[in-house]
Amino acid sequence: xxxxxxxxxxxxxxxxxxxxxxxxxxxxxxxxxxxxxxxxxxxxxxxxxxxxxxxxxxxxxxxxxxxxxxxxxxxxxxxxxxxxxxxxxxxxxxxxxxxxxxxxxxxxxxxxxxxxxxxxxxxxxxxxxxxxxxxxxxxxxxxxxxxxxxxxxxxxxxxxxxxxxxxxxxxxxxxxxxxxxxxxxxxxxxxxxxxxxxxxxxxxxxxxxxxxxxxxxxxxxxxxxxxxxxxxxxxxxxxxxxxxxxxxxxxxxxxxxxxxxxxxxxxxxxxxxxxxxxxxxxxxxxxxxxxxxxxxxxxxxxxxxxxxxxxxxxxxxxxxxxxxxxxxxxxxxxxxxxxxxxxxxxxxxxxxxxxxxxxxxxxxxxxxxxxxxxxxxxxxxxxxxxxxxxxxxxxxxxxxxxxxxxxxxxxxxxxxxxxxxxxxxxxxxxxxx
RNA sequence: UGGGGUGUAGGUCAAUUGGCAGACCGUCCGGCUGUUAACCGGAAAGUUGGUGGUUCGAGUCCACCCGCCCCAGCCA
Numbered sequence: 001x002x003x004x005x006x007x008x009x010x011x012x013x014x015x016x017x018x019x020x021x022x023x024x025x026x027x028x029x030x031x032x033x034x035x036x037x038x039x040x041x042x043x044x045x046x047x048x049x050x051x052x053x054x055x056x057x058x059x060x061x062x063x064x065x066x067x068x069x070x071x072x073x074x075x076x077x078x079x080x081x082x083x084x085x086x087x088x089x090x091x092x093x094x095x096x097x098x099x100x101x102x103x104x105x106x107x108x109x110x111x112x113x114x115x116x117x118x119x120x121x122x123x124x125x126x127x128x129x130x131x132x133x134x135x136x137x138x139x140x141x142x143x144x145x146x147x148x149x150x151x152x153x154x155x156x157x158x159x160x161x162x163x164x165x166x167x168x169x170x171x172x173x174x175x176x177x178x179x180x181x182x183x184x185x186x187x188x189x190x191x192x193x194x195x196x197x198x199x200x201x202x203x204x205x206x207x208x209x210x211x212x213x214x215x216x217x218x219x220x221x222x223x224x225x226x227x228x229x230x231x232x233x234x235x236x237x238x239x240x241x242x243x244x245x246x247x248x249x250x251x252x253x254x255x256x257x258x259x260x261x262x263x264x265x266x267x268x269x270x271x272x273x274x275x276x277x278x279x280x281x282x283x284x285x286x287x288x289x290x291x292x293x294x295x296x297x298x299x300x301x302x303x304x305x306x307x308x309x310x311x312x313x314x315x316x317x318x319x320x321x322x323x324x325x326x327x328x329x330x331x332x333x334x335x336x337x338x339x340x341x342x343x344x345x346x347x348x349x350x351x352x353x354x355x356x357x358x359x360x361x362x363x364x365x366x367x368x369x370x371x372x373x374x375x376x377x378x379x380x381x382x383x384x385x386x387x388x389x390x391x392x393x394x395x396x397x398x399x400x401x402x403x404x405x406x407x408x409x410x411x412x413x414x415x416x417x418x419x420x421x422x423x424x425x426x427x428x429x430x431x432x433x
Numbered sequence: 434u435g436g437g438g439u440g441u442a443g444g445u446c447a448a449u450u451g452g453c454a455g456a457c458c459g460u461c462c463g464g465c466u467g468u469u470a471a472c473c474g475g476a477a478a479g480u481u482g483g484u485g486g487u488u489c490g491a492g493u494c495c496a497c498c499c500g501c502c503c504c505a506g507c508c509a
Binding site for chain 1: 443445457458459461464465466468469470471472500501502503504505506507508509
């Protein structure tokens with residue numbers, strides 16, 4: 001006789017029926033002749049109740065062999081039970097061990113140090129908090145795809161192996177046949193610009209790599225970036241797209257992932273405030289603001305983490321800081337006609353100290369000005385031939401931005417460090433598991 | 434790469450400031466028919482990150498090395 005299998009999330013539909021549930025033991029309690037097994041199957045938590053007199057001696061003996069994280073199958077009648085985690089429990093009639101687990105499982109339902117947890121990241125992922133974060137990440141990713149799909153954007157996948165182009169900071173290199181070195185992509189933007197001329201509105205969604213020796217709660221060496229690029233958008237349009245997108249993501253998570261936000265004990269009242277429009281601070285005004293608050297930053301400097309915190313403290317939503325000095329920003333940003341010392345760009349600073357969530361700009365579309373900037377930066381001109389071609393053959397105003405996925409998720413989840421919001425974080429001193 | 438901190442049982446941390454290395458959780462053994470990070474009784478568990486030094490004596494002080502954490506720079 002076989003019984004149907006059920007996932008824990010489906011148990012409400014099976015009340016009164018006998019089913020088999022498979023999963024991993026998260027907790028065991030025994031009172032001599034009655035025992036409780038908390039089971040996790042990825043869809044939820046459930047309690048199995050084993051009464052000695054109600055099962056075979058063999059099944060009762062198998063209960064004695066159970067350990068945390070053993071993979072088992074429990075068969076029994078489903079009933080609603082408020083005392084059970086998840087709200088439903090199984091009156092166990094049969095218990096089978098699918099995969100035993102030895103006694104040295106390294107993660108307890110207690111506090112652990114971060115080093116121990118990261119060494120055991122492959123097992124840490126099983127805990128409720130990590131599951132909640134993963135579900136919110138999934139929701140954010142899906143929201144981004146939906147946002148762009150609904151607005152007629154084409155998704156373009158750009159190469160991860162590239163010749164040396166992109167940002168100025170550290171590159172990871174690898175041998176590439178007869179071509180010498182290839183580098184892991186730091187951005188898909190330049191390819192995105194090429195695609196924008198072909199398809200109009202595009203976005204990229206993929207991993208990027210930075211060999212920066214950064215050890216802060218906001219940095220990973222491998223992180224995911226979403227980079228829209230839109231033909232005929234100017235810098236203002238660009239910021240409008242950013243605030244619409246960020247608000248869309250937050251709204252979606254609030255709408256569909258409240259249980260997970262609750263698991264994380266996130267104060268959602270702050271997230272509910274995130275609706276367009278966001279404040280737009282001119283860089284010059286931002287400098288004046290932080291100076292008034294005691295910062296030593298002066299015009300021409302990039303804003304430090306401390307300065308960003310001073311700015312964000314005045315607002316309960318993300319804040320744009322726009323039109324930075326040319327020297328502080330990348331070569332491809334368009335000169336600001338109103339003030340040629342600056343470029344048409346923006347950083348979107350997340351609230352609550354999560355730092356720069358987005359960097360965006362209108363791109364330089366003048367062939368000569370772009371070439372001049374490439375030379376000024378001492379960049380290898382021949383490597384940018386194809387990029388210059390975009391200004392040679394039908395140049396067009398366009399703008400885009402890069403959203404750091406992990407920073408966005410860390411902010412929404414309220415996690416102290418972004419290493420928790422990616423399944424297997426890559427950092428300066430962390431390459432495994 | 435700088436500045437600060439830290440490293441003791443499987444995990445999280447103590448050790449009266451240089452004088453017998455301990456607690457809780459977990460694990461093991463025993464008890465308990467409604468538990469909720471169960472509870473009660475008992476037990477096992479240590480090259481105190483490494484190397485050298487000072488000392489009658491070092492977890493503790495000194496030097497160097499290693500690992501990790503936090504902050505900064507760089508960026509998303």
